[in-house]
Amino acid sequence: xxxxxxxxxxxxxxxxxxxxxxxxxxxxxxxxxxxxxxxxxxxxxxxxxxxxxxxxxxxxxxxxxxxxxxxxxxxxxxxxxxxxxxxxxxxxxxxxxxxxxxxxxxxxxxxxxxxxxxxxxxxxxxxxxxxxxxxxxxxxxxxxxxxxxxxxxxxxxxxxxxxxxxxxxxxxxxxxxxxxxxxxxxxxxxxxxxxxxxxxxxxxxxxxxxxxxxxxxxxxxxxxxxxxxxxxxxxxxxxxxxxxxxxxxxxxxxxxxxxxxxxxxxxxxxxxxxxxxxxxxxxxxxxxxxxxxxxxxxxxxxxxxxxxxxxxxxxxxxxxxxxxxxxxxxxxxxxxxxxxxxxxxxxxxxxxxxxxxxxxxxxxxxxxxxxxxxxxxxxxxxxxxxxxxxxxxxxxxxxxxxxxxxxxxxxxxxxxxxxxxxxxxxxxxxxxxxxxxxxxxxxxxxxxxxxxxx
Amino acid sequence: xxxxxxxxxxxxxxxxxxxxxxxxxxxxxxxxxxxxxxxxxxxxxxxxxxxxxxxxxxxxxxxxxxxxxxxxxxxxxxxxxxxxxxxxxxxxxxxxxxxxxxxxxxxxxxxxxxxxxxxxxxxxxxxxxxxxxxxxxxxxxxxxxxxxxxxxxxxxxxxxxxxxxxxxxxxxxxxxxxxxxxxxxxxxxxxxxxxxxxxxxxxxxxxxxxxxxxxxxxxxxxxxx
Numbered sequence: 102x103x104x105x106x107x108x109x110x111x112x113x114x115x116x117x118x119x120x121x122x123x124x125x126x127x128x129x130x131x132x133x134x135x136x137x138x139x140x141x142x143x144x145x146x147x148x149x150x151x152x153x154x155x156x157x158x159x160x161x162x163x164x165x166x167x168x169x170x171x172x173x174x175x176x177x178x179x180x181x182x183x184x185x186x187x188x189x190x191x192x193x194x195x196x197x198x199x200x201x202x203x204x205x206x207x208x209x210x211x212x213x214x215x216x217x218x219x220x221x222x223x224x225x226x227x228x229x230x231x232x233x234x235x236x237x238x239x240x241x242x243x244x245x246x247x248x249x250x251x252x253x254x255x256x257x258x259x260x261x262x263x264x265x266x267x268x269x270x271x272x273x274x275x276x277x278x279x280x281x282x283x284x285x286x287x288x289x290x291x292x293x294x295x296x297x298x299x300x301x302x303x304x305x306x307x308x309x310x311x312x313x314x315x316x317x318x319x320x321x322x323x324x325x326x327x328x329x330x331x332x333x334x335x336x337x338x339x340x341x342x343x344x345x346x347x348x349x350x351x352x353x354x355x356x357x358x359x360x361x362x363x364x365x366x367x368x369x370x371x372x373x374x375x376x377x378x379x380x381x382x383x384x385x386x387x388x389x390x391x392x393x394x395x396x397x398x399x400x401x402x403x404x405x406x407x408x409x410x411x412x413x414x415x416x417x418x419x420x421x422x423x424x425x426x427x428x429x430x431x432x433x434x435x436x437x438x439x440x441x442x443x444x445x446x447x448x449x450x451x452x453x454x455x456x457x458x459x460x461x462x463x464x465x466x467x468x469x470x471x472x473x474x475x476x477x478x479x480x481x482x483x484x485x486x487x488x489x490x491x492x493x494x495x496x497x498x499x500x501x502x503x504x505x506x507x508x509x510x511x512x513x514x515x516x517x518x519x520x521x522x523x524x525x526x527x528x529x530x531x532x533x534x535x536x537x538x539x540x541x542x543x544x545x546x547x548x549x550x551x552x553x554x555x
Numbered sequence: 556x557x558x559x560x561x562x563x564x565x566x567x568x569x570x571x572x573x574x575x576x577x578x579x580x581x582x583x584x585x586x587x588x589x590x591x592x593x594x595x596x597x598x599x600x601x602x603x604x605x606x607x608x609x610x611x612x613x614x615x616x617x618x619x620x621x622x623x624x625x626x627x628x629x630x631x632x633x634x635x636x637x638x639x640x641x642x643x644x645x646x647x648x649x650x651x652x653x654x655x656x657x658x659x660x661x662x663x664x665x666x667x668x669x670x671x672x673x674x675x676x677x678x679x680x681x682x683x684x685x686x687x688x689x690x691x692x693x694x695x696x697x698x699x700x701x702x703x704x705x706x707x708x709x710x711x712x713x714x715x716x717x718x719x720x721x722x723x724x725x726x727x728x729x730x731x732x733x734x735x736x737x738x739x740x741x742x743x744x745x746x747x748x749x750x751x752x753x754x755x756x757x758x759x760x761x762x763x764x765x766x767x768x769x770x771x772x773x774x775x776x777x778x779x780x
Contacts (some may be wrong), residue, residue, distance in 0.1 A: 362567050366569045
């Protein structure tokens with residue numbers, strides 16, 4: 102990753118801009134504003150007292166040698182130019198000759214004392230007053246220019262106020278711009294991080310999140326790339342797992358096939374042998390072979406089931422199932438086998454449906470194993486009772502036989518794996534498994550079947 | 556009687572030869588193929604197909620499903636050497652019956668017979684059941700002592716024929732009810748019991764001690780041949 106592309110770089114840029122530019126910015130702004138404002142404005146006629154005084158004295162000098170009428174005309178012109186000012190002139194005899202406007206409150210005839218008082222009163226006072234002798238000599242009288250100081254002040258103050266105002270506005274705009282830029286920066290960071298979070302926590306149907314599009318090559322972009330790489334790894338892993346599962350299933354199917362095919366062959370030949378004229382002992386041997394073949398086949402089945410189960414490859418898919426119907430179907434299937442061995446089979450089911458949330462395949466498998474066990478090990482009792490008992494919100498399946506019990510020697514003949522499978526499955530189904538066994542028989546119960554709420 | 560023709564598909568030479576011989580001895584005409592590739596060709600001339608699941612090339616499931624499509628009325632019996640957890644359901648979805656290896660030859664013969672009867676190939680046969688004779692094809696039940704026909708209502712006949720088609724098997728109340736009435740059985744419904752009672756009054760010698768239709772307590776009914 103290039104440093105120029107990094108988030109750190111962007112962040113530093115914003116901070117540097119803020120730190121370095123702001124202090125320079127204000128003076129710069131100030132200068133810029135001054136130039137702009139001054140350059141734009143017309144020259145102010147009342148810009149300051151010194152300037153007005155100079156202007157007035159110059160005008161007076163220019164009136165050297167002019168007659169009274171010319172002086173009055175010039176003053177009228179000046180009054181027209183400086184509208185807000187008052188002008189008048191007094192001749193050498195102390196007579197007020199022209200006063201504009203007329204009601205200035207000055208006497209028509211100036212006495213020396215009034216003149217002194219006037220000068221004293223108006224020196225450095227408001228209104229601003231400047232007095233100039235007309236012409237170069239002092240025998241022509243003097244002319245006076247008066248203007249409210251507020252006029253002079255306002256103009257300069259207005260200018261500075263306008264400048265200050267603009268300065269604040271522009272400064273605020275610039276500050277806001279900085280704030281906006283940093284907000285945009287953080288906002289985009291946040292948005293991308295949240296987007297990443299959403300992508301990570303919303304898995305697709307196969308349980309793995311989708312990979313995301315990487316747009317920026319910065320830190321988050323790298324994070325996104327790493328995330329995508331992880332997703333690829335996961336997908337690969339999942340695929341490999343599926344392949345392995347497929348392989349395992351195939352292997353088990355093949356193994357089962359390879360083991361059962363010769364057993365079928367053996368059984369068929371044993372059957373052929375039985376058709377021959379055999380001695381009673383020979384017949385018994387053939388029967389035994391046949392019996393053992395059946396047992397071996399069952400063992401293979403259990404072994405393979407166990408492999409699948411313990412590897413978690415035999416999925417449990419619960420669905421609303423009527424236990425009454427299921428038990429009846431399973432018992433209908435098993436009944437002939439028990440009948441052949443002379444068993445009395447009692448099936449007690451409730452009158453109405455008992456719907457539980459279970460996987461019927463699993464229940465069937467469990468009962469197959471249990472019934473097979475009863476058939477093999479409780480032959481002497483010749484009795485089997487199967488009951489389905491709803492108790493509160495639950496149901497229990499109870500099996501009872503009158504065999505020699507599980508502690509009897511019959512157990513040693515390989516009941517192990519079948520019951521282990523039953524236990525494994527019941528544990529997975531979160532069902533209780535109760536066994537009471539004595540020499541009078543065995544009572545087993547599968548309890549805790551939750552009724553399906555309708 | 557014409558020999559029933561069985562198409563038998565099995566790749567294991569030892570088992571194949573033996574089963575063919577055994578079934579032939581039981582009076583069936585067996586056509587044995589070692590692969591399912593040309594099964595469809597021979598299926599037309601067969602009354603029943605026995606199909607092994609594991610075959611070279613096309614596996615038994617595929618062959619069976621194809622056959623079911625081309626000939627829906629041809630019964631298929633699957634032979635599997637696989638374990639029950641694996642593909643029991645998948646196999647049963649289209650197959651009419653299912654037998655796991657190592658099967659017993661008598662068991663195979665019994666299943667074949669039941670399947671053939673269920674699919675009506677054995678229909679021309681008149682069945683003797685205790686004191687009555689049943690003509691399955693003609694839906695006729697005759698008291699063989701007097702030679703008179705026993706008249707049954709439609710539902711009674713349907714129930715009896717269904718039991719006969721699946722003879723030697725225990726049929727649950729649910730199975731019978733749903734097959735005959737064509738609607739889901741509601742647990743606790745007594746309709747079937749009533750019909751069976753009336754049926755027995757007509758065909759049993761002593762309806763209080765039924766022998767033709769056996770009650771398997773708590774499970775269902777069975778007709779033994």
